[in-house]
Amino acid sequence: MYLSDLKIGQKAIVLQSPISLPVKLYEMGCMPGEEIELNFSAPFYGPMCFRVQGTSISMRRELAELVPITDPHSKVSNDV
Numbered sequence: 001m002y003l004s005d006l007k008i009g010q011k012a013i014v015l016q017s018p019i020s021l022p023v024k025l026y027e028m029g030c031m032p033g034e035e036i037e038l039n040f041s042a043p044f045y046g047p048m049c050f051r052v053q054g055t056s057i058s059m060r061r062e063l064a065e066l067v068p069i070t071d072p073h074s075k076v077s078n079d080v
Helices: 022-026
Strands: 012-014 035-041 047-052 055-059
Touching: none
Parallel strands: none
Antiparallel strands: 012 035, 035 047, 047 055
C-alpha cells in the first residue's frame, strides 16, 4: 500500500522505501515510522496534502505513489 492509496482522514505509518526517495520528503518529516494522515486530495490526479509531525505537507500524487505505508494499528518491526 502507498500514500496515494489513502482516503481523506485515513492514517498510516510510513515504511522504509526500497528505492531512494527525494531528501525533501525526509526534511518535511515524512520518515519511516512516522504517522501520516491524508487531509486533502485535489481532483483530476492533482496534488495531495498530508499531516505529519503536526505539519501539513503537500506532494504530487506521482511521488505519493512511491512511499510505502502500513496500517497504523498493525505492529511495525524495528527493521523499518
